[in-house]
Amino acid sequence: MAQTLQSSPAQSAAHSGARTDSRTPAQLIEQLALAGRSAQRKLALMSDEDKARALRSAAASLRTHAGEILAQNAKDVAAGQANGLTGAMLDRLRLDPARLEAMAAAVENVAGLPDPVGQVIDRSTVPSGLELVRRRIPIGMIGIIYESRPNVTADAAALCLMSGNAALLRGGSEAVHSNRAIHAAMAEGLAAGGAPADAIQLLPTQDREAVGAMLRAAGLIDMIVPRGGKGLVERVQADARVPVLAHLDGIxxxxxxxxxxxxxxxxxxxxxxxxxxxxxxxxxxxxxxxxxxxxxxxxxxxxxxxxxxxxxxxxxxxxxxxxxxxxxxxxxxxxxxxxxxxxxxxxxxxxxxxxxxxxxxxxxxxxxxxxxxxxxxxxxxxxxxxxxxxxxxxxxxEFGLGAEIGIATGRLHARGPVALEGLTTYKWQVLGSGQARP
CATH class of the missing domain: 3.40.309.10 (Aldehyde Dehydrogenase; Chain A, domain 2)
Known part of the structure; x- marks a missing residue:
């Protein structure tokens, strides 16, 4: 059953620590982010085939634990109905066998996509004789804050892992049981497939102060992606000290x-x-x-x-x-x-x-x-x-990207559906033959 699955080392510590010590939300985020950054360095060394194999294992684990995931989702839906969630919110929250299978298939689709990491964007030689290469690399440690849709847990995990990024996920309280079950199944499958255990972590608390700590974690988290209603996105954009990739409204x-x-x-x-x-x-x-x-x-x-x-x-x-x-x-x-x-x-x-x-x-x-x-x-x-x-x-x-981590409406970095390529940046590689600048 999914609730018996083992959490990653950093998450296990975070769960117990949240109950037994006096760490602040900032200290909790620092612990998880540092564990994620360490895992990301290992992930960056994995080949395309290795990452794809880990994702296919994660998809298989989602199918294996489908019963438990659906049972946990039913708890969230019942709570949402009791709390007066709108029909639109309940539709976003609800899973059924077909949606769960689509979630697993989306993870497999990402595994089959071309990996952008290492791709040469352009290459040129300048008058000094230096050869300049721009090559795609992962962004690093990505924080994802989202509401309602539990499929984001799987989509975000798959996209981040395939693009060589670590992720710290914080889902909404209305989907807490669903997210934990999906993450547990994904984590089991990724680890069985050879991915580092802390590459994909789920924030083990619904404390809103922990979200604030994520938004202030410059130097620990490289980019924040909010997915949810206008209130969530406005708060993230207003409070973040970390670059944000988002859209506010879909008018x-x-x-x-x-x-x-x-x-x-x-x-x-x-x-x-x-x-x-x-x-x-x-x-x-x-x-x-x-x-x-x-x-x-x-x-x-x-x-x-x-x-x-x-x-x-x-x-x-x-x-x-x-x-x-x-x-x-x-x-x-x-x-x-x-x-x-x-x-x-x-x-x-x-x-x-x-x-x-x-x-x-x-x-x-x-x-x-x-x-x-x-x-x-x-x-x-x-x-x-x-x-x-x-x-x-x-x-x-629908754009052939396998899945998306969100849709961006800004003008910097990425725009429209953001998938693997949008989760990369680049670095310059300068190849010389002994040049010393006059």
Whole structure:
């Protein structure tokens, strides 16, 4: 059973220490981070094949301990229901056999991806005769703070390990039993596959002060990745003394251009909103071109599917069931069966609306006009821009990355779904033949 699995040496000490000594959260984080950094140096020496073998072992362990993981998840779901978690939050939290199998398969997929570590980015020779090489290396020690989704425990562990990084994971209290069971199974499988025991650690306390200690652990933790609601990400971005890779909101737009195919537009709009409303790639605002002839059909389909629509005056004129939108609606990530709708006069007005209200996550245009599509793809400044596709595809797995550690909307280091390559940096290697600088 998963609860009988052994923790890593540093975690065992941390568990017992948290009960028997007076260490501060900062001291606990220091202990775990130092153990992780030591493990990362060993991990960096492992070959691609060695890391892949450890991950396949971890995937097998998830399957072996599926019953225990699902039982622990049921405890979290029951507690969440009792505590009044929203339907969207419960959907993120809940595991079933199919989702657990998808989790294990995602770990295996990561094992099969090309390892970016050691990859030569570019090579050149300068006038002095020195040969300069830029080569990818792991970032080092990564802290991941997340809410609700227990699959992040497995995804983050797999991506960090395959890219040669150690990880310190801190999941939300609503998924504490699930995370512990998943981590225990992963840790057993990784160790059996030859990975260092402390490469992937789970913070053994839900004390919020320990999160603060992680955010202040400059020099011990090299990067923080928050995954969760706006409150969590805002706190991390405000308090961190460690570089942060994150997105704040997923206010995703779909613009139906006047030249859109009506059936395609209807299908994509329904999928973008209603497939899973609680994910960050779900459409939150629908922009309908005033010259598009079939707006009523799209509106009717969404309403009939059970979606509440909040619209401007022109949108309300399309269907009396649309309620008025407030000024705040255009800047709200609902993560629910609620959608903002506006009618716009052409592509310039659509892009102006997106520039004012998009969170820079994912925005899409539906059109048969290639020139309009090219303008949208070039001019909309979001991490992901799409043509004739549902925003629900904003996902590392769908991008062929195996899994993702998160989606970044900033402009530094990595942008969009962050997977193996996004978890690397680079160093310069300078190859000389005796040069001394004059």
């Amino acid at each position: 995703c737009h779909t613009y139906v251009h006047q030249a859109a195919d009506p059936e395609m537009a209807r299908t994509i709009a329904l999928n973008a909103k209603m497939r899973r409303t609680g994910i960050c790639g779900a459409m939150e605002t629908l922009l309908l071109d005033a010259a598009f002839p079939a707006s009523g059909e799209i509106i009717g389909a969404l309403l009939d599917a059970g979606c509440e629509l909040r619209g401007d005056a022109r949108a309300q004129a399309l269907d009396p069931r649309i309620v008025p939108a407030s000024a705040n609606d255009w800047d709200t990530e609902y993560l629910d069966t609620i959608l903002s709708v506006a009618v716009v006069d052409g592509i310039d007005a659509a892009m102006d609306h997106i520039a004012r209200h998009s969170s820079g996550h994912t925005d899409a245009i539906i059109t048969a006009d290639q020139q309009a599509a090219d303008r949208f793809l070039a001019e909309v400044d979001s991490a992901i821009v799409m043509h004739n596709a549902s925003t629900q595809y904003a996902d590392g797995g």
